[in-house]
Amino acid sequence: MKSWSAIVGALILSSLPMAVLADTYPSKPIRLIIPFAAGGPTDALGRTFAKELGEVLGQTVVVENRTGAGGNIGTDAVAKSPPDGYTIGFGTNGPLAGNVTLFKSLPYDPTTAFAPITRIAFVSNLIAVHPALGVKTLSELIELIRREPNKHNFAHGGSGTTQHLGGELFKSMAQLQMSGVAYRGEGPALNDVIAGHVPIIFLSLATGIPIVQSGHLIALAVTSKDRIPALANIPTVAEAALPGYVATAWYALLAPAGTPQQIVEKLNAASRKAMESPGTKKLLDQAGAITAPTTPGELGEFIKSEISRWKPIIEMSGAKVD
Secondary structure, three states: OOOHHHHHHHHHHHHOOHHHHHHHOOOOOEEEEEOOOOOOHHHHHHHHHHHHHHHHHOOOEEEEEOOOHHHHHHHHHHHOOOOOOOEEEEEEHHHHHHHHHHOOOOOOOOOOOEEEEEEEEEEOEEEEEOHHHOOOOHHHHHHHHHHOOOOOOEEEOOOOOHHHHHHHHHHHHHOOOOOEEEOOOHHHHHHHHHOOOOOEEEEEHHHHHHHHHHOOOEEEEEOOOOOOHHHOOOOEHHHHOOOOOOOOEEEEEEEEOOOOHHHHHHHHHHHHHHHOOHHHHHHHHHOOEEEOOOOHHHHHHHHHHHHHHHHHHHHHHOOOOO
């Protein structure tokens, strides 16, 4: 049961014109929920972005990691928070798109439970192989797998990740007979590929770039629409062999549904400035990410399109979590 003070506060808040609320917002620290564990690539980018966003807004943005269920627990916490602009979420393609099909059910509807603020960035993956496989281009890899069907599998960091789904999309578009091998994270997958147990891997650029530069693996292609500056000599999958192929992770900023539009617009404008800050741009460059801001409306439509896009790929792969 709500306390009397909370009820009175809510009545006072509801009686204030939205323009007044937007003018005074933010008047206290903002909580940014990241639905993945501290120390990972999503957390690293989220914390840097939180710091830069706080500087733009003139308020502290406090990060809270709420982990579990492939990002669903933290994302649900955002959906069920008060719609006052003081709890926002660092969303990703898993809990906002792929998990709709991957999980039997979600405690929230990504298309209605949130007030979209802006997309932040696209993050590419990398297709790499062990040198012993004897291929140096993506076309050579496709030819090898066609000659030797069901012999060469690919490793990835877990069911439903963009590495997994990117591999399934690769199989489908190239009409290949091969299987994905799921690991509990990129680390174990990478160890097995370097050891020669699995010859092919789909992995994040942040993890893959130093391994490729060390010579342990050969990079064949990046999964983004455009080439990545950190690996400018490596072609995209679309360039190398499969026109139209794109399989990237993405990050977005969200608020609970019902958040006043003036506050959403203020957060959108501040987020765009935060994306251009040296700290955020440096981390995005290191991760092979490309900023991709949108209007709130564009983000809402993008989420719907991503749910539809990945649904048949997930169903074809047979991947399920519960």
